[in-house]
Amino acid sequence: MITVENLTKRYGPHPAVDDVSFQCEPGTVTGFLGPNGAGKSTTMRMICGLTAPTAGRATVSGRAYRELPNPGREVGVLLDASAQHAGRTGREALTLSAYTMGLDRREVAAKLDLVGLNAVAAKRRVRAYSLGMRQRLGLAHALLGNPRVLILDEPANGLDPEGIFWMRGLLRDFADRGGTVLLSSHLLREVEAVADRLVVIGGGRIVAQGNKNELLAGDGTVVRARDGAALRRALEAAGLSAADSSEGLLVQADAEAVGQAAADAGVALAELRPAGGGGLEQLFLTLTAGESTKEAVR
Amino acid sequence: MTTATAPTAGAVAPRQHAPVRRPSMLRLTVVELRKLVDTRAGRWLLITIGLVAAVIVTLQLIYAKDVEQTFVNFFVPSLLPVGVLLPVLGILSITSEWSQRTALTTYALVPRRERVVAAKLIAVMLTALASVLASLAVAAVGTLVASATGGAGTWGMDASLIVNAVILQVTSVLMGAAFGLLLLNPPLAIVGYLLLPTLWGVLGEMVRPLRGPSEWLDTSKTMEPLFSSDAVTGEQWGRMAVSLLVWMVLPLAAGLVRTLRREVS
Ligand SMILES: Nc1ncnc2c1ncn2[C@@H]1O[C@H](COP(=O)(O)OP(=O)(O)OP(=O)(O)O)[C@@H](O)[C@H]1O
Ligand SMILES: [Mg+2]
Numbered sequence: 067m068i069t070v071e072n073l074t075k076r077y078g079p080h081p082a083v084d085d086v087s088f089q090c091e092p093g094t095v096t097g098f099l100g101p102n103g104a105g106k107s108t109t110m111r112m113i114c115g116l117t118a119p120t121a122g123r124a125t126v127s128g129r130a131y132r133e134l135p136n137p138g139r140e141v142g143v144l145l146d147a148s149a150q151h152a153g154r155t156g157r158e159a160l161t162l163s164a165y166t167m168g169l170d171r172r173e174v175a176a177k178l179d180l181v182g183l184n185a186v187a188a189k190r191r192v193r194a195y196s197l198g199m200r201q202r203l204g205l206a207h208a209l210l211g212n213p214r215v216l217i218l219d220e221p222a223n224g225l226d227p228e229g230i231f232w233m234r235g236l237l238r239d240f241a242d243r244g245g246t247v248l249l250s251s252h253l254l255r256e257v258e259a260v261a262d263r264l265v266v267i268g269g270g271r272i273v274a275q276g277n278k279n280e281l282l283a284g285d286g287t288v289v290r291a292r293d294g295a296a297l298r299r300a301l302e303a304a305g306l307s308a309a310d311s312s313e314g315l316l317v318q319a320d321a322e323a324v325g326q327a328a329a330d331a332g333v334a335l336a337e338l339r340p341a342g343g344g345g346l347e348q349l350f351l352t353l354t355a356g357e358s359t360k361e362a363v364r
Numbered sequence: 365m366t367t368a369t370a371p372t373a374g375a376v377a378p379r380q381h382a383p384v385r386r387p388s389m390l391r392l393t394v395v396e397l398r399k400l401v402d403t404r405a406g407r408w409l410l411i412t413i414g415l416v417a418a419v420i421v422t423l424q425l426i427y428a429k430d431v432e433q434t435f436v437n438f439f440v441p442s443l444l445p446v447g448v449l450l451p452v453l454g455i456l457s458i459t460s461e462w463s464q465r466t467a468l469t470t471y472a473l474v475p476r477r478e479r480v481v482a483a484k485l486i487a488v489m490l491t492a493l494a495s496v497l498a499s500l501a502v503a504a505v506g507t508l509v510a511s512a513t514g515g516a517g518t519w520g521m522d523a524s525l526i527v528n529a530v531i532l533q534v535t536s537v538l539m540g541a542a543f544g545l546l547l548l549n550p551p552l553a554i555v556g557y558l559l560l561p562t563l564w565g566v567l568g569e570m571v572r573p574l575r576g577p578s579e580w581l582d583t584s585k586t587m588e589p590l591f592s593s594d595a596v597t598g599e600q601w602g603r604m605a606v607s608l609l610v611w612m613v614l615p616l617a618a619g620l621v622r623t624l625r626r627e628v629s
Pocket of ligand 1 (some may be wrong): 082101102103105106107627
């Protein structure tokens with residue numbers, strides 16, 4: 067369980083995070099989306115007590131992060147995969163953390179194995195790791211203490227397709243067993259595949275949040291017929307407003323209502339589907355339109 | 365690299381666990397000691413410290429007069445170069461967390477940053493103690509060799525010299541750590557540590573009005589009595605305390621505040 071209440075962070079006069087509130091429930095994966103510089107990483111650092119908020123507060127499992135007696139056993143954190151000592155071996159980096167948390171040494175080998183870093187890779191210094199290997203090491207680190215909550219900032223960044231597929235399964239499984247996951251990512255297809263809830267921010271403010279299916283359903287329906295004029299009349303007759311789009315007519319109603327309207331008027335449809343098909347991508351672009359990086363970075 | 369193909373269910377299952385206790389200071393100190401030796405750079409620094417002591421003794425075995433080849437004369441000169449390297453160890457222990465960005469993991473695991481800082485200070489102080497033991501050991505080997513090769517090889521030494529050596533090395537490693545805490549950047553802290561007190565010493569020599577304060581503030585001067593077998597006087601202790609207040613206690617305090625407040629990213 068992660069609770070974020072009115073978190074605000076100012077760097078100078080500009081808020082990087084502005085009055086952000088949301089909750090991540092056990093058993094769910096929350097996708098945290100937003101353009102570059104929107105404030106995702108800053109929000110996550112504030113949740114983990116690494117950045118002091120200007121205002122507001124965040125709790126993990128009911129407590130402020132700093133009040134957790136042994137945070138690694140409660141929350142697995144991966145904020146930046148490249149934040150590892152270049153001169154340490156992968157195994158050593160995990161061993162230090164395992165000892166700090168008071169874990170059995172066997173956990174280190176188990177987690178290295180889990181993320182697919184073999185014995186040779188584990189003995190190599192992090193300096194020699196590829197981006198994907200660092201990311202895997204970071205994931206092993208986050209999972210090390212067998213936490214109940216995961217906070218992951220762009221964990222799929224640099225993973226190969228197989229790794230991304232594997233991680234999707236891992237996160238789904240983790241949540242299905244009652245874990246809480248907060249996951250930021252620019253790989254929208256990944257988020258769409260794994261997340262239950264979405265929190266979208268732009269320019270430090272929340273622009274949308276809620277159940278993924280509900281947010282995506284709000285998109286409307288795309289419908290196309292060979293006889294476009296007849297279709298338009300049919301929709302008008304049913305009281306549905308239709309707008310032109312590159313793919314056909316965009317109707318603010320669900321597919322069932324649109325299909326019924328066409329059938330009532332005897333119009334044969336060539337295509338009928340939820341709008342976009344780009345799904346999350348279209349939603350993301352619509353929601354964050356205007357929140358360009360240029361503005362966010364200022 | 366092999367990759368795990370199938371999602372390994374179960375292995376990452378969140379579990380309901382008994383309340384976990386926070387890591388003890390002992391545990392944190394062991395972790396910090398381990399960090400001092402688990403990189404090549406760290407290991408070499410420690411090896412260099414040992415080698416420097418050995419080289420000093422070897423040079424004396426070769427070049428010093430036979431009568432001067434005593435335990436005291438082997439022990440005391442090794443303290444100075446070791447005392448120059450120890451602060452570097454203190455600086456790196458603190459600043460590498462920021463330069464290597466491991467602060468992100470360290471402080472995520474132990475959000476009470478003051479406990480990590482305390483563990484680091486204990487770890488480097490223990491290393492300073494170990495360095496005195498190393499100096500003693502090397503001096504003992506030197507003395508044995510000296511007596512076998514016609515040197516004086518006498519063993520007598522005031523116990524107070526050992527105490528002085530401990531004070532000297534522990535304070536120098538702490539001074540380094542203090543600069544590290546305050547500046548949080550390895551090159552800056554090393555240059556600052558080596559330059560500032562020296563600059564102060566040079567100024568004290570050149571600028572007449574500063575000569576008085578420099579007697580109290582230049583650590584190279586105030587710490588000098590520690591090298592001699594003569595008992596340190598009250599006034600000498602006083603000067604030492606004042607200089608350490610300025611170069612060790614104040615930067616430690618200010619550095620701790622800075623480290624606690626700093627944003628980790
Ligand atoms: N330490 C800092 N000092 C000053 N400004 C900062 C700092 N950290 C972040 N910012 C600013 O805060 C804003 C949000 O940054 P943040 O890293 O949280 O974005 P993000 O959503 O994670 O972006 P990305 O998708 O690129 O990772 C940006 O405008 C950034 O410039
Ligand atoms: Mg980010």
